[in-house]
Amino acid sequence: MRTIKYFSFLLLFLAANISKAQEELQITAKDSIVQSSWIVGVGFNAVDDSGNVFDGLFDVGDEWNIVPFPSRVSIGRYFKNGLGLEAIGTYNKYKDGKIIDDEVIFEDIPYYAFDARLTYDLNQIIGQTGWFDPYIGIGAGYTDANNRGRGTYNAVVGFRTWFSDRWGLDFNSTGKWAMKSEVGVTNHIQHAAGVVYQFGIEKGLSKRGEEKLELMAAIAKEKQRQTDSINEVNRLRDEALLAERLEKQKREDALAAAEKAKLDELNNKRNSIKSRIEELGYVYFDLNSSVVNRKSKDVLDDLAEVLGEIPTLKLKITSHTDSRGTSMYNDWLSQRRVEKTKAYLLSIGVREDKLLTEAYGERKLLNECNDGTYCPEEKHAVNRRSEFVIIEF
Incomplete structure (x- = not known):
């Protein structure tokens, strides 16, 4: 063992001197x-x-x-x-x-x-x-x-x-x-x-440059020979380290798998909540109205139950209009609709800190019924809505 250590030290010393010479011998x-x-x-x-x-x-x-x-x-x-x-x-x-x-x-x-x-x-x-x-x-x-x-x-x-x-x-x-x-x-x-x-x-x-290049190649060849010798000496040490690396990798893989499982669980939970909210549908409004009608109250009642079951759930209510009327009027109308939607949820016991609001007017139509396109009433009605977006869960 002592002979191996001495031999390793000698090889390292020679390699260091060759490396220094090679650093000084550069093509410029x-x-x-x-x-x-x-x-x-x-x-x-x-x-x-x-x-x-x-x-x-x-x-x-x-x-x-x-x-x-x-x-x-x-x-x-x-x-x-x-x-x-x-x-x-x-x-x-x-x-x-x-x-x-x-x-x-x-x-x-x-x-x-x-x-x-x-x-x-x-x-x-x-x-x-x-x-x-x-x-x-x-x-x-x-x-x-x-x-x-x-x-x-x-x-x-x-x-x-x-x-x-x-x-x-x-x-x-x-x-x-x-x-x-x-x-x-x-x-x-x-x-x-x-x-x-x-x-x-x-x-x-x-x-002169060609001569330096030839000399550098010869030095590199000798350096490689010595590196191979050092690698042979280090092989046994590397084998001992390999088992430690494998064990460490195994632990890291286990942690990564646990983290992935946790993330998958969160994603599944989010998707489950999202599906429940999407199944409830939107809150729809009559033309030029911000009144929450009976059918829409049923949707909001069910939404309140979901919020009650999941204490950490927070939603953003977004309200919209169809394209008829001026943009300024539609901005005002969508603001009224989002306030009325939020007000109803608060009236049935939902905490205010679980709700955010945003009004978009006619800027996020769900179909082609913009100002320059004729559409029947049924298509315009699709755009007069309040939606619910998950913020936290």
Whole structure:
């Protein structure tokens, strides 16, 4: 017995340590990455078409052409394998005094470009970096620059930096080579920066997240093995507790059965009283009358006997009219009828504390004889009544 207790304590200690490690090793938002999405972007672009791109790569003042408002829009679909397809439209303006094709121009010249490109996410190679998302790509497009249209082959390098799963910034540079060699048609480079937004996102686990998931599965398997061992040790104890639970359940079942029997008895008593009262029938009145007639007094005499036999019985008397006459008149008439009904019961010895009253006027007709329906007198008479509802018994 002492060996079993020691073994149980050891298993519990190991299980507690594994549980603690598993609590610390959880899949979090940091372990998930965006695997595919749509991305739209709006931003600025700068064109260097000076003819000596690499000599004056950062000569912004003389060689870069930029307009002072958002001039680039893009939309793209990006897939789990790292590839992305993107369509881009840009507008710019070559400014008077800038160097274009190795010469200074003396007028403003508009620039338009429509490009499509295929990109590859370099994180597929270097591993997920979270906020930093570099890419390279190739593509083709059409550009109207320096008043000359031309098809272009494009190569792009860039990166996105993400502030959240939705929002980020995009920075890239694209080299554009004319598809045909023509006089005055040269190659140029286009830089871009802007805000990007992701939607239609599909997320999955990063490599680190997958490793954590595998480790968690291994821990869970070991925990289950140890739990099974602990359960085996506890089996004998559970068997001893089972008899106690069964005895307790037996007592609870007996109490529930007694409670049900008591409730059934009350329901049977209520139904029996209700049937007796319903068999007596209603107290009926003549048209425009609140007088309790002889036949109705017989009903009330019998009702008084029931009230006398059952000291705990309390009733609510409800009185009604037919639909003829105004609603205000019928409310008054039903109030008179309920008072006269109660008054007769009191006169034959029924205690007042056993009776409640309520007058409904024409609001609770027993048939279709409302204000808009013609009915013979026999049907109207059905509605001129006092009823009796059990409150306590």
